[in-house]
Amino acid sequence: MAVCAAIIGKDNSPKYFTCLNPDEELGFQYKVLSSLDVIEEKLNSGNKSVSDTRELYLGMLYSLEKHKIYGYVSNTKIKFIIVIDSTNTSLRDNEIRSMFRKLHSIYADNVCNPFYIPDEPITSKSFDKSVKHIISGI
Amino acid sequence: MRSSVSYILSTTTSEPNMSHPDYEQFSHDHAALLILVKQIGSCLKTKTFNKFYERISKVNTVKITDSTGQVRNILIRYIKEHPVENNDWGDFQTHRRLLGLISLGRYDSQQELNEICRVHESLKVKYTSTLFDSRCILFGVNDEREYPSDNSSPEEESSSSSKLSVDEPVSEPKESDSKPRDKFTTPTNFKARAIFYNEADPCTDLENQLNEFINSLFWVLESKRLERSREKIERVSLLLAPFEKKDFVGLDMDSRNNKKRCNGRMTKHLGDLYLQAGLLSESLGYYHSAVETLKSVNDWLWLGAAYEGLCAASALVWYPNIQRNVSLHRNASLPEGSPKRSNSISTPMENTKRDIINMLPPDEISKRYREAIIHYSKYQNAGIIETEASFKAARISVEQNHSLQAASFLQNVVFINLTLSEQEKIQRFETLSDLYMEIGFIRKAAFCQRLAATRHVSPQNPTPNWNKCYSLILQSFPGHKISLDPTEMSTIHSPCGWPSLQIQLLQELVVASKRMGHSALATRHMTFLLQTMWQHLSSSEQKEFAIQLQSLSSQCEGAPVPLVLDTGIVIPPANLSNVPICSGFNLRSLQPHLQPRKIETFKRDLGPFLFTPIKFGTLERSSSKPQSKMDFLWVENDVCEVTLKLVNPLPFELKVSNMRLLTSGVVFESIPETVVLPSDTPTSLTLNGTPKESGELEIQGYSTHTLGVKSNCRLRCMPNFLPCYSIEVIPVLPTMEIKTSLPQSATFSSFQNFENVVTSASISLYNGESTECTITLTNNSHVPIEMLEVSIQSVLELSLQDQIFKWSQENLESQLPLMPNGTASLTLYLYSAANFLAAGYGPNELSSGVFGSSHGSSLMSMSAGPSSLPSRLNSPIYSAMGSSFHGTRRNELNSSFRSSNSGQSSMTTTGYRSPGALILPQHAASTVVEGQLQLRYSGGAGLRAGYCRSSSIFITLEMLPSLQVTNWDVLPAETSSQFYLVLDIANMTSQEMELYYTPTKHMLIEGHESCRVPVPVNRCPLSKLTKLYMDQNSGMNNRLDLDKICSDHIANLVDLRWQLLSLNTRGKATLKGITLTPNMLDIVRMSPLNWEVSVNGDFLKPQEEINCDAGDCLSVRISICNSLEKPLQHLILSIQFYQDHRNGTHNYRLETRVVIIGCAKKILPVLEPQSKAWHACNVLFLTPGQYKMDIQCSTSDALSTNQPILGPCGHSWRYIPAVDVNVHI
Structure with missing residues (x-):
């Protein structure tokens, strides 16, 4: 079960942010923002070695005392970030990977919505609902 | 990376802990000699000290030839602070020992000199366990000459070896030896070598002095190294890290395991010493064997140290040029303690790299470092060692360009649980942020900076420092994509930063600046926050921040000027253009009556089309764009207006004062306006100003003063507006x-x-x-x-x-x-x-006298009525038709119409006064x-x-109707020089009107009544008409001209004046435009023929009647004289008698009653001007009665068909009036 999920646009501006405990949102935003550095670094170095068959899932970006931050980048440089509690050992890499895939697919669905302007922050309620659904792991 | 066994292995922290981490360490510092540079005494200025420190720091590597002739490259590290506890770790890692001391002091008096010496000595005592040598640099007063201290006292144990082996001559003492010592002497217990300088001196030999000092240190070190290396490896005592002392109490020191441990530790120690002494390959060997030994005995701490030594030595080979990056310290806020020295380890070592055995390849270095850190982490008390190792490893990774690796080392730092002072924690974060910055992790760096900032003012911090907190927050801005210039923030392509974080940061910045006591800054940042983050704020936040801003600005008003901080940072102005929001900005033209116009307007040639409704909008789409150049003009010294539409987005009433226009170009005086804006209601406001010069004026925006902040809202910074409006101001004009x-x-x-x-x-x-x-x-x-x-x-x-x-x-x-x-x-x-003539009919209409005026035209003899009564009003329609056919060309159809109508006319026009109701024309209204x-x-x-x-x-x-001539006609007067103009005049007013129609005659007309007045008028003289007679060929126009001349003639002569008695208003009526029929014209104008008629030899007078008896023969003689200036041709002079029945019928059939003896007609082929012609005949009346004699002279149209119809040639003139002949029995 993740505690926080974020979708970040290709210019690194936030598109969507949610966390289970709204009071901690600001703190999570700081953490997610600083994890972008790692993503960028990984993207830069990743492109050098592997050409285009890039793995979207970046794995753990870094771990903090209480949380672990995982990243996933779409081919259009949309970044997905999930923060999980480090005490939670039940989540394995595969589960996180599938969580990202679900997130990616609902994001793609949302972009298909003609009323959504790409690159705008996502405010759709149903999107929010389904993301919450995914991160709470039901 | 951290092992969880750390808590198991380490004891509680009652042990002396190395509590002062040195975050600035590089791995190269393992090989360096540590020298403390200390400022002592209060006289020396910090600036001077720093200058000298810089100078000293440059001597950071010295080449020394050892006794075997090998050149050693000795590194030196200078520091400004060194806690004595750190010396305790000197056994563990020798580079932590303080080997040298340089103190700098300035004195003005003996007392001060003594004090400096005392402090120097006490410092020596403080570090006595490790100190090899010391120097004291003393700056005297200006007139003081430098002199050396005579007692140079190197440190106790090293004196013999180092002194002897100094291979460079000491240069300083020579010249000053001989000089007599001045008033100041060092106290006798001062046993350090003092170097005296004058403060203003260039101190040229400072570097030499330092070299000498470093040499002395080196030789002491070298001797120690030799001493250690000669020791029997079996005999060595166990070297201990400071916290380990308790651990080994009661252990069997002689066990094989322990022997090995001693051995390994000593080997590692030797490696340290060799490294410091510049013997890289040897040290690598020692480290390598130490690793093997220590691994076997599970001595994790020392194994870690051995790994670290191995890494440090290898890194020194691989990357000799790692330097402290000076640009890292661009932040003036960094603590003083950070040494700003630059390593210039520049010895090329490429050739030796491959030769050295045991050396780690670059990839291995960070792996080994990782291992070392893991081993360190097993000991809680080695936290600082671990932290420092992490930093050192990160720096190597930076050098290797492995950002992620560096990041993971740095990330590890955060986990290390240390009991540090707040200051050290802050320093840790700052160092972290610097390193993150170096690997391009700007967000992470910003995150650390913010943490450091919060540490500065955390409640645990005994000495909160808001200034540093402020500057750190400011430094973290680039990482959060905040630019202090609001224009840059607003002209974003897309919002890149994270608004909620930016808002929080800005809020913190406001608080920090407020607590700093810099309220101008607080106001500025709050304004910035409101301005740039407006769209990301909820409405309650907007309100809250607005109120905060108001309270902040009550302490210091915000003004649109850049603020310069003490650190040199310039805070650009922030202007509030969101409060109030401007939704409309229009320049107003002057009021129409004040608008300047061109005196001469040149007509532009617009082609053949004056106007086209077709707009070529599709083709000229650009023209529909709003223009920044106004198409109207303003006038110098005139008040000009700009209207704004403002919306107050805040939920409370907003007072905006001092609103002015911002202009450039010509001088413009703007009149400040104050407006109170209700919440959320668009309000229009007009800003006035006066241009004081003529020329081009640019309006760039407006300034406001609201919420205590003065803002210059420039249109170019605001969306949906043109960048500026320009308008032409013309020179002053009167009003x-x-x-x-x-x-x-x-x-x-x-x-x-x-x-x-x-x-x-x-x-x-x-x-x-x-x-x-x-x-x-x-x-x-x-x-x-x-x-x-x-x-x-x-x-x-x-x-x-x-x-x-x-x-x-x-x-x-x-x-x-x-x-x-x-x-x-x-x-x-x-x-x-x-138009006093009854209006409603065109000027060409020949409107009167058609029917009744003829005195018995031959063609109309049957219907001729009583004549000369105005008849126009009876048959307006037919008169219009008939008139056009008037003259000799009447046709039968029309005449039949006329006959029936004219009968009617005679019935109605009997009286001179007719009731007004019938007569009033329809255009009576005003x-x-x-x-x-x-x-x-x-x-x-x-x-x-x-x-x-x-x-x-x-x-x-408003023109009220007064009188109106409803009808008119002309009658021949008694004399041939005059005629009567008979007018039907209607009083259109309701008042009684007195009408003066001749100078002597007047008449009263009741309201709404009409009356008929005869006005005697002189006939139109021929002189006015000669031109017409002369020119025969102009046809129709001549006719109209004739009409006009006659009508003007009448209009000029007839003077109708009226007076309304009750209102006492008087006026004048004119008959201008009166129209006349050809018959009337004959009466109006003078006849071109002068008539002389004599009966029985007597000349007939006008109006004279002839009386005779039936059967009498009257001899009539008629003579005519042509008074025109041209000959008349084909004249027929005729005489005719008729009887007027006075009921409109003339009887011309008088064959039984009158006999004319002689010719009734005479044809005159030509009548020359002024020549006379005559005709005579006799008349015999057979029956008594009243007869009329009609004499007329006509031009024969039968003979001159080619003559113009209406010219004088096709015309007839009568002798008027017709002569009455009364025949009696």
Whole structure:
């Protein structure tokens, strides 16, 4: 079960942010923002070695005392970030990977919505609902 | 990376802990000699100290040739602070030992000198366990000469070896030895080598002194190294880290395991010493074997240290040029303690790299470091060692360009649980952020900076420092994509930063600046927050921040000027353009009557089409764009307006004061405005200002003062506006106030463009009445009016307009120039000009006298009535038809119509007074004439620039009907020089009217009644007509001209004046435009023939009757004289008798009653001018009765068919009046 999920646009501006405990949102935003550095670094170095068959899932970006931050980048440089509690050992890499895939697919669905302007922050309620659904792991 | 066994292995922290981490360490520092540079005494300025520190720091590597002739490369590290506890770790890692001491001091007196020496000595005592040597650099007062201290005292144990082996001569003492010592001496217990300098001296030998000092240190170290390396490896005592002392109490020191441990630790220690002494490959060997030994005994801490040594030595080989990056310390906020030395380890070592055995390849270095850190982490007390190792490893990774690896080392730092002072924690974060910055992790760096900032002011911090907190937050801005310039923030392509974080940071910045006591900054940042983050704030936040801003600005008002901080950072101005929001910005043209106009307007050639409704919008899409250049003009010194539409987005009332326009270009004086904006309601506001020069004016925006902040809201920084508006300002023009003596009109009709109407006047006049209107012009400007043009505009016909409105331009011009505050008056004469002739019929209509006027035309003999009565009103329609066929060309059809109608006419026109109701023409109602009196005026510079202003007076003139000539006819008068114009005059008013129709005659007409008056008029003299007779070929026009001449003639002579007795108004009526039929014309104008008729030899007088008896023979002789100036041709002179039945019928069939003896007709082929012709015949009346003799002379159209129809040639003249002949029995 993740505690926080974020979708970040290709210019690194936030598109969507949610966390289970709204009071901690600001703190999570700081953490997610600083994890972008790692993503960028990984993207830069990743492109050098592997050409285009890039793995979207970046794995753990870094771990903090209480949380672990995982990243996933779409081919259009949309970044997905999930923060999980480090005490939670039940989540394995595969589960996180599938969580990202679900997130990616609902994001793609949302972009298909003609009323959504790409690159705008996502405010759709149903999107929010389904993301919450995914991160709470039901 | 951290192992969880750390808590198991480490004891509680009662042990002396190395509590002062040195975050600045590089792995290269393992090889360096540590020297403390200390400022002592209060006299030395910090600036001077820093200058010298810089200088000393440059000597960071020294090449020393050892006893075997090998050149050693010795690194030196200078520090400013060294806690003595750190020396305790000197056994663990020898580079932590403080080996040298340099103290700098300045003295002015002996007392101060003593004090400096005392402090130096005490420092020596403090570090006595590790110190090899010391120097004391003393700066004397200016007149003081430098002199050396005579007692140089190297440290105790090293004195013998180092002193002897100094291979470079000491240069300083020579020259100053001989000099007598001045008043100051060092105290006798001062046993350090002192170097004396004058403060102003260049101190040229400082570097040499340092070299010498480092040499002395090296030799001591070298001796220690040799001493250690000679020790029997089996005998060595166990080296201990400070916290380990307890652990080994009671252990079997002689166990094999322990022996190995001792051995390994010593090997590692030797590696350290070799490294410091510049023997890299040897040290690598020692480290390598130490690793093997220590691994086997599970001595994790020392194994870690051995790994670290191995890494450090390898890194020194691989990357000799790692340098402390000076640019890292661009932040002036960094603590003083951070040494700013630059390593210049520049010895090329490429050739040796491969030769050295045991050396780690680059990839291995970070792996080994990782291992070392893991081993360290097993001991809680080694936290600082671990932290430092992490930093060192990270720096190597940076050098290797492995950002992620560096990041993971740095990330590890955060986990290390240390009991540190707040200051050290802050330093840790700052170092972290610097390193993150170096690997390009700006967000992470910003995150650390923010953490450091919060640490500075955390409640745990005993000495909160808001200044540092402030500057750290400021430094973290780039990482959060905040630019301090609001324009950069607003001109974003897309919002890149994270708004909620940015808001929080800005809020923290506001708090920090407030706590710093810099309220101007707080206001500035709050303004910035409101301005740039507006769209990301919820409405409650907007309100909250606005209120906060208000309270902040009550301490210090915000002004749109850049703020310069002490650190040199410039905070650009922040302008509030969101409070209030401007949704409309329009420049206003001047009021129409003040708008400048070109005096001369050149007509542009627009091609053959004057106007086209087709707009080529699709082709010229660009033209529909809003233009920044205004198409109207402003005038210097005139108040000009710009209208703004403002919306207050805040939920409370907002007072915006001091609103002005921001302009560039010509000087513009803006008048401040204050407005109170209700919440969320668009409010329009007009900003006024006066341009003080002529030229191009640019309006760039407006300034506000709201919530205590002065802002310059520039349009180019605001969305949806053009960057600026420009407008042409023309030179000064006068203004004029206009008043009229007449009352203002109540309403205007929609007549032309009355936009520049400044006043109005209205009056009612009876037709024919005239009055005066005085227009007073006052120059209320400071410019004389030099030009004034008056013109009238109306929809009236030009001639009529000139009749109604008259003024004297000359009189007006004589009053120019009109000085400031001067007054001129213009008299406007108003005349109610109307067509007094019954209106409603065109001027070409031949309107009267068609039927009854003829005195018995031969063709109409049957229907001829009593004649000469106005008949027009009876048959207006038919008269129109008939008139066009009037003359000799009547056809039968028309005549039959006429006959029936003329019968009617004779019935109705019996009396001289007829009831008004029947007569009043339909155009009796009053008419309103509207006109604009346009005054174009100019003066001063504006006139020379070709501009003027135009004001208008709207004049409403109601023209009431007074009298009307409903009908007219002409009658021959008693004398041939005159005729009677008979007019039916209707009084259209309800008052009694007195009519003066000749100078002597007058008549009263009741309201709404009409009467008939005869007006004697002189006949139109031939002299007026000669031209027409001369020119025979102009046909129809001649006829019209004749008409006109005659009608003018009548109009000029007939003077009808009326007076309304009750109102005492009088007026004049004119018969202008009266139309006459050809028959009437004959009467009106003088006959071209002079008649002389004699009966029985007596000349007949006008109006004379002839009396005779039946059977009498009358001899009639007629002579005619041509008074024209041309010959008349083909004349037929005829005589005819008829009887008038006085009922409209003339009886020409008198064959049984009258006999004419002789010819009744005579043909005159030509009658020369002024020549006479005569004809005579006799007449015999057979029966008594009343007869009339009609004598006429006509041109024969039978003979001259080619003559114009209506010319004088196809015409007949009569002798009028017809002669009455009474025949008695």
